[in-house]
Amino acid sequence: MEGRPLAEAELVARAQRGDERAFEELIRPYEEIAFRIAYLITGGAAEAEDAVQDGLVNAWRAIGRFRRGEPLRPWLLRVVANAARNRRRSAGRRAQLVLRAESEQSSGDAAPSPEAIVLARDERTRLLGALNALPENARLVLACRFLLGLSEDETAAALGVRLGTVKSRTARALDRLRDVYE
Amino acid sequence: MSELEPNLRSLAAELEWPPTPSIELRLAERRRRLPRLAIAIALLAVALAVAFAVPQARSAILRFFHIGAVTIERVGTLPPARERALAVGLGAPISRREAERLLGPVRLPPVRGRVRLYSLDDVVSTILTTPDPTLLSELGVGGPPVLKKVVGPATSVTPVRVVNPGDGLWISGERHVFILPAAPPRLAGNVLVWEYKDVTFRLEGRTLDERTALRVAREISR
Numbered sequence: 001m002e003g004r005p006l007a008e009a010e011l012v013a014r015a016q017r018g019d020e021r022a023f024e025e026l027i028r029p030y031e032e033i034a035f036r037i038a039y040l041i042t043g044g045a046a047e048a049e050d051a052v053q054d055g056l057v058n059a060w061r062a063i064g065r066f067r068r069g070e071p072l073r074p075w076l077l078r079v080v081a082n083a084a085r086n087r088r089r090s091a092g093r094r095a096q097l098v099l100r101a102e103s104e105q106s107s108g109d110a111a112p113s114p115e116a117i118v119l120a121r122d123e124r125t126r127l128l129g130a131l132n133a134l135p136e137n138a139r140l141v142l143a144c145r146f147l148l149g150l151s152e153d154e155t156a157a158a159l160g161v162r163l164g165t166v167k168s169r170t171a172r173a174l175d176r177l178r179d180v181y182e
Numbered sequence: 183m184s185e186l187e188p189n190l191r192s193l194a195a196e197l198e199w200p201p202t203p204s205i206e207l208r209l210a211e212r213r214r215r216l217p218r219l220a221i222a223i224a225l226l227a228v229a230l231a232v233a234f235a236v237p238q239a240r241s242a243i244l245r246f247f248h249i250g251a252v253t254i255e256r257v258g259t260l261p262p263a264r265e266r267a268l269a270v271g272l273g274a275p276i277s278r279r280e281a282e283r284l285l286g287p288v289r290l291p292p293v294r295g296r297v298r299l300y301s302l303d304d305v306v307s308t309i310l311t312t313p314d315p316t317l318l319s320e321l322g323v324g325g326p327p328v329l330k331k332v333v334g335p336a337t338s339v340t341p342v343r344v345v346n347p348g349d350g351l352w353i354s355g356e357r358h359v360f361i362l363p364a365a366p367p368r369l370a371g372n373v374l375v376w377e378y379k380d381v382t383f384r385l386e387g388r389t390l391d392e393r394t395a396l397r398v399a400r401e402i403s404r
Contacts, residue, residue, distance in 0.1 A: 031202055032202045035200075035202045035203070036199055036202075039199065039200060045200035045203075048200070049203045052203075058380075061380050062380050064379075065287060065379070065380070067282070070283075075283075082304065097197055097198075098197070098198045123189075124189075124192075124193055124196060127189055127190070127193060128193060128197075131190070131193075142190065146187060146190035146191050146193070146194065147190065147193060147194045147197060148194070149191075149194065157283075160304050162274065162276075162280075162301075174186060174187070177186060178186055181186070182186070
């Protein structure tokens, strides 16, 4: 068993008994997704970092109340997203999502023609521009679902809304995006 | 499904995200800072408790105070707010299971019959009968809404002990203004606010007295 990563349930149990190392190990796989959610909500990397710190300290304080057997990720994302929303009230700005520089993108199996690359890039830039221009609620729900790949349950947890709200908000946001983009 | 959804998904791999900082290190730093912060908060609570006992000091000190997820501001003139029923603006009904997903265990005093829970912006509320209608709200860890209460000169704010010294504030006297970010401001009656196990509780009733409020709070916080 030595050297083998502990199962999440075991880490939760240890963290609930006050084991800080277990808690750190528990949250490590979720740091990146937590930071990106916080970035989307706060609109800045520095605020997002502070929000993740706040959220993880809150999560550590509350881990005793976490219900064993429930998935940890939505709970953790919710706590971090709450901290991010608190930070955002004073910041009042939004993250502008941008594409990576051309040279860093993978070219795929077959090398496309230069024209096709330029066209595809233009299309993606236009789609991202349309997404960035959506109202905040619409942009956030689409970013959580499609850019971060969160499930509907996780999106509900991160945005602090009910599952039904995620479904209806996603449908409306896609309609709005379609109007702008297509 | 239109082409839009796969197109959005394909964007994900091409986005430029800021690099994820080293969270582990900062978490450790924060933990080391906590005892000092706890001492500072305890000292502030003692200073405020002393100041509360001196009438002249009240308006000067109580311009801003914080307990759990609730902020209290003392002002000379209250902002405009309407009288509204306690049960208005509590949000959508939710099951106890959904509420526990938001808060962890929902704490309620012993009640007869079915309890209806409502949720708005992660605040879970219910109406109790003590015997008059009393609004109980619970805000979990890191809850997004910072409830704000604005009190005028004729409202008193008194530190009280629910379970531990200084864990509660009793707000009584003239009506104060209660502000939840997702709802319009409203006038509120007597209120007990306290913190227990990382949850902030708020108990409000038109005819609520301090003794009843503390009894209910202690029933909840055990």
